[in-house]
Amino acid sequence: xxxxxxxxxxxxxxxxxxxxxxxxxxxxxxxxxxxxxxxxxxxxxxxxxxxxxxxxxxxxxxxxxxxxxxxxxxxxxxxxxxxxxxxxxxxxxxxxxxxxxxxxxxxxxxxxxxxxxxxxxxxxxxxxxxxxxxxxxxxxxxxxxxxxxxxxxxxxxxxxxxxxxxxxxxxxxxxxxxxxxxxxxxxxxxxxxxxxxxxxxxxxxxxxxxxxxxxxxxxxxxxxxxxxxxxxxxxxxxxxxxxxxxxxxxxxxxxxxxxxxxxxxxxxxxxxxxxxxxxxxxxxxxxxxxxxxxxxxxxxxxxxxxxxxxxxxxxxxxxxxxxxxxxxxxxxxxx
Amino acid sequence: xxxxxxxxxxxxxxxxxxxxxxxxxxxxxxxxxxxxxxxxxxxxxxxxxxxxxxxxxxxxxxxxxxxxxxxxxxxxxxxxxxxxxxxxxxxxxxxxxxxxxxxxxxxxxxxxxxxxxxxxxxxxxxxxxxxxxxxxxxxxxxxxxxxxxxxxxxxxxxxxxxxxxxxxxxxxxxxxxxxxxxxxxxxxxxxxxxxxxxxxxxxxxxxxxxxxxxxxxxxxxxxxxxxxxxxxxxxxxxxxxxxxxxxxxxxxxxxxxxxxxxxxxxxxxxxxxxxxxxxxxxxxxxxxxxxxxxxxxxxxxxxxxxxxxxxxxxxxxxxxxxxxxxxxxxxxxxxxxxxxxxxxxxxxxxxxxxxxxxxxxxxxxxxxxxxxxxxxxxxxxxxxxxxxxxxxxxxxxxxxxxxxxxxxxxxxxxxxxxxxxxxxxxxxxxxxxxxxxxxxxxxxxxxxxxxxxxxxxxxxxxxxxxxxxxxxxxxxxxxxxxxxxxxxxxxxxxxxxxxxxxxxxxxxxxxxxxxxxxxxxxxxxxxxxxxxxxxxxxxxxxxxxxxxxx
Numbered sequence: 001x002x003x004x005x006x007x008x009x010x011x012x013x014x015x016x017x018x019x020x021x022x023x024x025x026x027x028x029x030x031x032x033x034x035x036x037x038x039x040x041x042x043x044x045x046x047x048x049x050x051x052x053x054x055x056x057x058x059x060x061x062x063x064x065x066x067x068x069x070x071x072x073x074x075x076x077x078x079x080x081x082x083x084x085x086x087x088x089x090x091x092x093x094x095x096x097x098x099x100x101x102x103x104x105x106x107x108x109x110x111x112x113x114x115x116x117x118x119x120x121x122x123x124x125x126x127x128x129x130x131x132x133x134x135x136x137x138x139x140x141x142x143x144x145x146x147x148x149x150x151x152x153x154x155x156x157x158x159x160x161x162x163x164x165x166x167x168x169x170x171x172x173x174x175x176x177x178x179x180x181x182x183x184x185x186x187x188x189x190x191x192x193x194x195x196x197x198x199x200x201x202x203x204x205x206x207x208x209x210x211x212x213x214x215x216x217x218x219x220x221x222x223x224x225x226x227x228x229x230x231x232x233x234x235x236x237x238x239x240x241x242x243x244x245x246x247x248x249x250x251x252x253x254x255x256x257x258x259x260x261x262x263x264x265x266x267x268x269x270x271x272x273x274x275x276x277x278x279x280x281x282x283x284x285x286x287x288x289x290x291x292x293x294x295x296x297x298x299x300x301x302x303x304x305x306x307x308x309x310x311x312x313x314x315x316x317x318x319x320x321x322x323x324x325x326x327x328x329x330x331x332x333x334x335x
Numbered sequence: 336x337x338x339x340x341x342x343x344x345x346x347x348x349x350x351x352x353x354x355x356x357x358x359x360x361x362x363x364x365x366x367x368x369x370x371x372x373x374x375x376x377x378x379x380x381x382x383x384x385x386x387x388x389x390x391x392x393x394x395x396x397x398x399x400x401x402x403x404x405x406x407x408x409x410x411x412x413x414x415x416x417x418x419x420x421x422x423x424x425x426x427x428x429x430x431x432x433x434x435x436x437x438x439x440x441x442x443x444x445x446x447x448x449x450x451x452x453x454x455x456x457x458x459x460x461x462x463x464x465x466x467x468x469x470x471x472x473x474x475x476x477x478x479x480x481x482x483x484x485x486x487x488x489x490x491x492x493x494x495x496x497x498x499x500x501x502x503x504x505x506x507x508x509x510x511x512x513x514x515x516x517x518x519x520x521x522x523x524x525x526x527x528x529x530x531x532x533x534x535x536x537x538x539x540x541x542x543x544x545x546x547x548x549x550x551x552x553x554x555x556x557x558x559x560x561x562x563x564x565x566x567x568x569x570x571x572x573x574x575x576x577x578x579x580x581x582x583x584x585x586x587x588x589x590x591x592x593x594x595x596x597x598x599x600x601x602x603x604x605x606x607x608x609x610x611x612x613x614x615x616x617x618x619x620x621x622x623x624x625x626x627x628x629x630x631x632x633x634x635x636x637x638x639x640x641x642x643x644x645x646x647x648x649x650x651x652x653x654x655x656x657x658x659x660x661x662x663x664x665x666x667x668x669x670x671x672x673x674x675x676x677x678x679x680x681x682x683x684x685x686x687x688x689x690x691x692x693x694x695x696x697x698x699x700x701x702x703x704x705x706x707x708x709x710x711x712x713x714x715x716x717x718x719x720x721x722x723x724x725x726x727x728x729x730x731x732x733x734x735x736x737x738x739x740x741x742x743x744x745x746x747x748x749x750x751x752x753x754x755x756x757x758x759x760x761x762x763x764x765x766x767x768x769x770x771x772x773x774x775x776x777x778x779x780x781x782x783x784x785x786x787x788x789x790x791x792x793x794x795x796x797x798x799x800x801x802x803x804x805x806x807x808x809x810x811x812x813x814x815x816x817x818x819x820x821x822x823x824x825x826x827x828x829x830x831x832x833x834x835x836x837x838x839x840x841x842x843x844x845x846x847x848x849x850x851x852x853x854x855x856x857x858x859x860x861x862x863x864x865x866x867x868x869x870x871x872x873x874x875x876x877x878x879x880x881x882x883x884x885x
Contacts, residue, residue: 015845035833063833065844073748078748122789160481165566167582199481201566207847214851216463216481300737327392333567 049126050278178249191332247309360704361750363720366877374736381590413494419500442498456654516626662859691817763816810876
């Protein structure tokens with residue numbers, strides 16, 4: 001028994017130390033983000049390199065498997081969290097996040113540095129990119145895409161779509177709010193009619209998008225900018241975003257630093273760095289979103305759809321109604 | 336209990352002093368009870384900490400999920416039983432043919448098959464780009480609809496549980512005295528009459544226990560539902576607890592759901608022990624004498640049996656074959672070059688070996704203590720309770736309790752390795768205990784007199800008499816619990832992160848990314864490691880046993 005316990009402790013210690021042993025000398029800035037941001041194809045590596053050039057530090061991304069999961073994780077960890085910064089929440093979560101009392105003012109000047117289509121002034125959150133949610137389809141296998149949310153809902157049930165869970169993923173929450181802003185009180189009915197077309201509900205955006213690319217679904221909830229990825233990387237324009245008459249729900253992705261940040265100065269530096277060119281210039285072709293700062297937009301973005309109308313709830317409206325609306329959604333989908 | 340041994344004037348009470356092992360066993364049992372108690376107390380506190388009563392919406396949701404779980408588990412159990420009865424009868428009729436016998440041998444596999452591997456195999460067969468769809472398309476028919484949802488979950492549950500039931504039902508059929516079969520042949524009973532008069536009475540004895548067991552397994556099903564359920568429309572209480580905890584961070588809801596789950600499982604476990612002795616734990620049984628019946632060799636019977644057995648092969652064997660078939664390929668090289676694979680492999684193996692070893696060790700000590708206390712006429716219920724409690728406390732309930740309990744005092748994610756080991760050990764414990772306890776008590780009965788007359792007792796008796804005879808069961812228990820831990824996707828789902836990954840978690844992530852080829856290679860890798868771990872434990876124990884005898 002005793003030897004078992006010794007082994008157990010040794011193994012636990014070994015696994016724990018493995019992660020931290022690498023960079024013992026330089027200060028470590030820890031950023032919690034979602035998986036695709038930190039992946040080798042995402043903005044993570046370029047952002048890390050650009051920031052480390054200007055500091056004698058080691059930037060480490062901790063990839064969580066969904067965007068809303070980032071907030072839950074720091075809530076669970078409370079003030080003992082190792083995180084300095086969370087990156088990957090959006091405006092819909094800002095009020096909820098503020099209420100946790102875990103975050104600190106960023107002290108960064110936003111005025112004159114952003115190029116968002118909406119006014120954004122906040123002392124706690126710094127925007128890093130923005131975009132519109134849209135359903136993406138393959139124009140080679142699907143000749144005509146629905147031209148409105150209503151048309152999508154009225155489509156025959158053999159249309160297969162894949163969406164994300166609003167409890168874990170900001171796109172999933174975005175779709176929930178999109179449907180809500182179009183249908184109001186009739187949203188549950190709309191969801192019930194959409195339900196048979198939903199192949200599966202994934203935890204994060206990446207899972208859903210991969211599933212779509214593998215041909216397991218005809219349409220996926222993503223962004224109006226997603227086709228640019230295929231134009232630039234794959235050299236094909238067969239993937240398109242469907243423009244909807246009712247307008248598109250908008251997303252502004254944000255970052256915030258924690259009150260309990262182990263490296264508060266480095267964290268403040270990074271918050272300021274977010275709107276610098278070193279961060280912003282890599283966003284369009286790695287996160288495939290519009291930069292929140294003043295950075296150039298690549299040619300491939302010019303052919304993308306531009307929604308006639310942007311839909312967006314205020315952070316407070318979302319914070320007040322989110323759990324009721326998620327309950328509605330759950331009820332409508334589990335009929 | 337005293338035995339009067341020839342040649343001695345005094346009755347010899349064998350275990351008059353319960354001894355050190357009994358004290359150790361009792362201490363472990365108390366530790367286990369305290370741990371479960373702590374987890375349950377944490378759940379109750381979390382459940383009570385919620386903002387007063389439930390909203391009607393939340394109450395409706397809980398009702399809906401509970402109903403859905405009941406429905407799903409009942410359907411799964413009945414479907415698996417129907418399949419198993421059909422196949423068991425066909426196999427029995429063809430018992431003389433080698434294929435049927437290999438099928439029975441194969442039916443052992445689902446016991447150790449990791450759920451992630453099974454899900455990969457099932458998708459490879461029934462998915463939209465799978466084997467069945469390809470055949471349909473080739474025949475000019477439309478491919479299958481996406482399998483996610485209730486259908487997929489039922490399919491997976493039948494896949495896992497029909498073979499288990501098949502083994503027990505085959506054992507029951509084999510246990511029918513040959514005289515009855517001879518009579519049936521003489522009287523020329525029809526197939527239906529044979530079933531009603533001869534087979535059903537034998538099957539009926541094991542069916543209630545089987546149904547209850549499979550209902551329990553499907554009611555607490557987690558990873559299969561997570562992988563194949565396809566969103567909120569198909570869920571179980573277990574998955575809802577997980578989403579409440581890890582998606583919504585709603586401790587109160589998680590606590591309430593976990594308590595509900597605990598109560599339901601406790602009721603089923605009590606029912607299970609009431610309706611069965613040990614009938615459902617029976618092995619494949621020793622093939623009894625088969626007597627050829629009227630019509631057995633007829634074309635119709637051969638055709639029916641062929642279709643039934645062939646269907647079962649597609650259901651139970653082809654998915655595993657698909658994992659091997661898809662898994663061996665160039666992508667095996669791709670994944671072997673992933674640093675994450677090797678990290679996860681080491682993590683998984685260490686967790687499997689440590690928790691498997693711990694489960695076997697703890698089960699052995701408690702089983703030995705039980706045997707000894709039973710012999711000494713002392714109460715054994717604390718020992719029994721400490722084990723059977725962990726049948727009712729499912730992995731998710733336990734993990735959620737530990738999660739809530741520990742998050743107040745420590746960083747749960749930093750403790751993840753130790754928690755995953757502990758959780759896996761506790762989940763495997765009832766199975767390891769069942770294997771060891773049965774053997775130990777039968778050994779005690781057969782050795783007591785001899786050892787008493789020779790004056791061999793205590794540690795010496797354990798080492799020289801009990802241990803050599805126990806080696807096969809020790810190997811089986813260690814192999815089983817290590818294999819279970821190696822395939823676990825439940826505990827790791829609660830405590831895992833990108834920084835702490837096991838192989839099933841890596842496979843789950845890879846499946847999520849729909850990298851089908853890599854997922855297949857990874858599934859094959861896990862399958863190989865699991866079978867190797869199990870085989871090494873069993874063979875090593877056999878070797879050790881043999882060396883002991885020499």
